[in-house]
Amino acid sequence: MMQNAPRIDVIVPVYNGENFLSRSVESLLAQTFQDFVVTLVDDGSADGSAALCEQYAARDSRVRLLRQENAGPSAARNRAVERSEAAYIAFVDADDRVSENYLFALYTAAEHFGVPMAVSRLCREYPQPDGGVRRQLAPAIDRTSLERDRALAEACYERLFGCFACGRLVKREIAAAWPFPEGRIFEDSFAIWRQFMACDRVAYVPEAVYYYLQRPESLQHRAFEPRHLDLLDAAVDMIDMFRREKMPPAVLAAGAYKVCRAAYVTAYHAAADLPYDAYRPVYDRARALLAQYRPALDPSALSPRDRAAFRLMSSAPRVFYTAVRMKGK
Numbered sequence: 124m125m126q127n128a129p130r131i132d133v134i135v136p137v138y139n140g141e142n143f144l145s146r147s148v149e150s151l152l153a154q155t156f157q158d159f160v161v162t163l164v165d166d167g168s169a170d171g172s173a174a175l176c177e178q179y180a181a182r183d184s185r186v187r188l189l190r191q192e193n194a195g196p197s198a199a200r201n202r203a204v205e206r207s208e209a210a211y212i213a214f215v216d217a218d219d220r221v222s223e224n225y226l227f228a229l230y231t232a233a234e235h236f237g238v239p240m241a242v243s244r245l246c247r248e249y250p251q252p253d254g255g256v257r258r259q260l261a262p263a264i265d266r267t268s269l270e271r272d273r274a275l276a277e278a279c280y281e282r283l284f285g286c287f288a289c290g291r292l293v294k295r296e297i298a299a300a301w302p303f304p305e306g307r308i309f310e311d312s313f314a315i316w317r318q319f320m321a322c323d324r325v326a327y328v329p330e331a332v333y334y335y336l337q338r339p340e341s342l343q344h345r346a347f348e349p350r351h352l353d354l355l356d357a358a359v360d361m362i363d364m365f366r367r368e369k370m371p372p373a374v375l376a377a378g379a380y381k382v383c384r385a386a387y388v389t390a391y392h393a394a395a396d397l398p399y400d401a402y403r404p405v406y407d408r409a410r411a412l413l414a415q416y417r418p419a420l421d422p423s424a425l426s427p428r429d430r431a432a433f434r435l436m437s438s439a440p441r442v443f444y445t446a447v448r449m450k451g452k
Contacts, residue, residue: 128208128209128210129158129159129160129208129209130158130159130209130210130211130230131156131158131159131160131209131210131211131212131213131226131230131292132159132160132162132203132207132208132209132211132212132213132295133151133159133160133161133162133213133214133215133226134162134164134199134200134203134204134207134212134213134214134215135147135148135151135161135162135163135164135214135215135216135217136164136166136196136199136200136203136216136217137163137164137165137166137168137172137176137199137217138165138166138167138168138172138193138196138199138217139168139169139170139172140168140170140172140217140218141168141170141171141172141175142218143217143218143219143336144172144175144176144217144218145175146220147215147216147217147218147219147220147221148161148163148175148179148186150220150221150222150223150225151215151221151225152183152185152186153223154221154223154224154225154226154227155223155224155226155227156224156226156227156230159185159209159226160185160186160187160209161179161185161186161187162187162188162189162203162206162207163176163179163180163186163187163188163189164189164190164191164199164200164202164203165188165189165190165191166191166193166194166195166196166198166199167190167191167192167193167194172217173190176188189202189203189206194305195305195306195310196216196303196310197302197303197304197305197306197307197310198303198305200214200288200302200303201302201303201305204295204298204299204302205299207295209295210294210295211230211233211292211293211294211295212292212293212294212295212298213225213226213229213289213291213292213293214288214289214291215289215333216288216289216335216336218336218338219289219333219334219335219336220334220336221332221333221334222330222331222332222333222334224330224332225243225332225333226292228241228243228328228330228332229241229242229243229291229292229326229328229332230292232266232326232327232328233292233326235326236267236268236324236326238268238322238323238324238325238326239293239294239296239297239321239322240291240292240293240294240297240318240319240322240325240326241291241292241325241326241327241328242274242283242284242290242291242325242326242327242328243284243290243291243327243328243330243331243332243333244260244261244263244283244284244327244328244329244330244331244332245260245261245281245283245284245285245290245335246258246259246260246261246331246333246334246335247259247334247335247337248334248335248336248337249337250336250337250338258331258334260331261281261282261283261284262282262283263283263329264283264327264329265329266326266327266328266329267326267327268324268325268326268327269324269325269326269327270323270324271319271320271322271323271324271325272370272371272373272374274319274322274324274325274327275316275319275320275370275374275377276373276374276376276377278315278316278319279316279374279377279378279380279381280377280380280424283327284327286311286312286315286316286319286381287311287315287335288303288310288311288314288315289333289335290332290333290335293318297318297321297322298318300321301314301317301318301321302314307350307353307356307357308350308351308353308354309353309354309357312353312354312357312358312361312385313353313356313357313360316361316364317364320364320368346396347392347393347395347396347397347405351389351392351393352389352405352408354385354388354389355382355385355386355389355408355409355412357385358378358381358382358384358385358386358412359382359412361378361381361382362375362378362379362381362382362416365378373421375419376419376420376421376424377421377424379416379417379419379420380420380421380424380425380429382412382413382415382416383412383413383416383417383420383433384429385412386409386410386412386413386416386436387409387413387432387433387436389405389409390405390406390409390410390436390443391436391447393405393406393409394406394443394444394447394448395447395448395451399441399444402444403440406440406443406444407440409436410436410437410440413433413436413437414437417433417437
């Protein structure tokens with residue numbers, strides 16, 4: 124690492140995000156922690172995002188700009204990590220925002236506990252028709268460090284935090300060793316659990332410092348298409364690795380939950396958007412995974428909603444399809 128390199132490099136992939144980008148970047152530039160840079164990666168934007176990126180880079184020396192032909196967020200993050208000289212990497216999506224203590228909370232926790240990764244409490248924001256925002260906060264525990272297996276389980280269940288690129292701080296060497304798969308969607312689900320596995324312990328920050336914007340036009344809410352099956356591939360890839368590494372039963376049960384949840388989400392998405400004949404093969408694949416991994420679940424870790432969802436999906440394909448179409452997205 125260069126002598127004058129920043130402690131933290133905040134990497135922001137940008138693609139056609141002009142409506143939200145300023146809100147995101149301004150929240151980063153207002154940080155109480157000072158030893159950082161923001162790397163904006165313009166991923167071939169076709170709107171005003173590129174001009175906004177240029178303006179920020181010209182205005183503030185803490186902002187750096189990279190450009191690439193459109194190749195997706197994985198490629199954008201990977202290129203920025205490759206060029207970074209910082210000790211830590213943080214990822215922020217261009218439509219999300221952070222609190223002014225975001226970097227301070229994560230950095231001080233990582234340094235205090237002497238760990239290579241710090242994660243923050245999960246917080247989602249849902250825009251409302253009246254222009255307001257509904258916030259959904261995960262439960263919290265005291266600031267602590269979690270041993271790797273507990274952290275993996277929590278990430279699978281998404282109780283305290285999730286298996287997401289954002290909302291965490293990680294040593295650059297780990298981010299570089301486990302890059303995001305390019306050409307896949309749900310890239311977090313392929314890469315982040317591998318980064319968790321590279322850590323003996325993970326620091327946990329109970330403050331809500333990262334706010335995930337849940338937009339109707341986001342990838343998970345768009346009309347179903349074949350690439351949405353990447354979510355199933357990622358979950359199976361993860362649990363296969365858990366098995367090869369002979370992870371303890373609690374982690375295997377959490378991994379089984381991740382597979383079952385991915386199966387339900389994928390089947391539900393397909394049922395909501397596709398005609399029955401196109402939905403059916405997606406449902407059959409997802410239901411086969413549910414049948415395979417449901418016996419490995421820890422019943423005490425399931426919410427009543429989980430039980431009801433998995434029970435409904437285990438019914439006849441036409442019953443599940445009809446129930447989803449009645450409820451809608």
